[in-house]
Amino acid sequence: MEIQKIRCKELKTVLQFYREISSDLRQKGIQQWDRYYPNRFIVKSDLKEGNLYGILSDNHLVGAVVVDTNQSKKYRKLYWEDEEGNPLVIHRLAVHPLYQGKGYGKRLLHFAEEFARLHEYTSIRLDVFSVNDGAVKMYERAGYQDRGTIHFPFRSAPYICYEKIMGGD
Secondary structure (H helix, E strand, O other): OOEEEOOHHHHHHHHHHHHHHHHHHHHOOOOOOEOOEOOHHHHHHHHHHOOEEEEEEOOEEEEEEEEEOOOOHHHHHOOOOOOOOOEEEEEEEEEOHHHOOOOHHHHHHHHHHHHHHHOOOOEEEEEEEOOOHHHHHHHHHOOOEEEEEEOOOOOOOOEEEEEEEOOOO
């Protein structure tokens, strides 16, 4: 299963994917996503802009990640090592509950890092819900550095912001 750009015609598939993940997170006590986020408008924009990549298997979305340069305004208050560069931002990296624990999250993260290198981004930035231990551990194991926390409205816990500097290999 290859990682590919997800097209606009897959809107319903992507929305269902995020709904199922949101439900699974809630069942695990992680109030990270809900009916307001990620919503149809955000997903439609990701697809229209061509920033959503994923792994499809028999028209079922296994995992997805969005890569672009859109940063939350809340990022401005944080100390970033790469102040003068050109950061890539990861959003909504997720793996469907039926496929978790099989390395797909790491594959999507590796894809984002290769995308950053290929397109000459100088770093990668992202934020992750601090209660989502699995995601936090994945980024830390992959060498991402904690740059502080931010808070989003209607969320019970802060988000940890991470950065990874893209150096030549």
